[in-house]
Amino acid sequence: MDMTRHKRITALILFITLPILMAPVDLFLAPNYWVKSFVKIILFILVPLSLNQYFKWVKVSDIFVLKRxxxxxxxxxxxATYGLIVLAYLLLKDLFDFSMVTGQLASSMAITKNNFLFVFFYIPLVNAMIEEGFFRGFGFLTLNNYWPRWMSYTLSAFVFSLYHVAIMAQWFSPVLFLLLIASLVIAGLFFNYINEKTGSILTSYVIHAGANLAINTIGLSLFGII
Known part of the structure; x- marks a missing residue:
């Protein structure tokens, strides 16, 4: 097997396998959010970066360049993303039951009213970067160098969406959950598009952080903090 083929196949297998390995951690193995975050950093950041030293899939510094x-x-x-998500919640909160969310956060991630303020900042600042580094930096931008464009677009968006199934499967009613998954696919495709235009994951990271900040603002309301 020539090196180029070896690189493209390894990148594809790794991109699919690592979220699968993360799924049981989210579902069963680590009830504490911080343990899950530690494992996530290893699987989504340290493993791809380490292997990138050998395979040279992408020059990491290039995907962090953003023009002024x-x-x-x-x-x-x-x-705009922040405002749209908060507005959607305000319009839908009387149509769907969101009361189970806080209970699921407490039971599956040990996130409670007492520690939510720290999580409020951690998720948009750190977790969003971890996910963008993996799903867009290693996923889309790397796969796009070795596989057809349509495949890189769709695969990275669907893996991004399906990964969140393990996290949020029990949070919402079935209808709201399906709407959320569809929204994540669309968001993944959009993030890929702006990354392709700019060549930088910082673009999708800022928007992803804005979305997380909106969701966390809703969390403040659900926990009765505001």
């Missing part, structure tokens, strides 16, 4: 003229557009999109 792009910054304002990305910030506007992040603010």
């Amino acid at each position: 003229k792009q910054v304002l557009h990305i910030v506007v999109l992040a603010v």
Whole structure:
């Protein structure tokens, strides 16, 4: 097997396998959010970075470059994303039951009202970067160098969406859950698009952080903090 084929097949297998390995951690093995986060950093960041030293899939510094003229557009999109998610919640909160969310967070991740403020900042600042580094940096931008464009787009978006099934499967009613998964697929495709245009995961990271911040704002309301 020539090196290029070896690199493309290994990247594909790794991108599919690592979220599968993370799924039982989210579902069964680690009831503490911080343990899960530690394992997630190992699987989604340290493993791909270590193997990238050998396979040379992507030059890591290149995917963190953001042109100054792009910054304002990305910030506007992040603010718009924040507003859209909060507005959607305000419109839907009387139609769907969100009361089970806090109970699931407490039982499956040990996230409670007492520690939620720390989680409030950790998720958009750190967790969003972990996911963008893996699903867009290692996933889309790397796969796009070795596989057809349509495959890189769809695979990275669907794996991103399906990964969250293990996290949120019990949080919502079936209808709301399906809407959420569909929204994650669309978000994944959109993140891929802006990453392709800019070549940087910082673009999707800022918007992803804005989305997480909106979800956490809703969490403040569900926990009765605001």
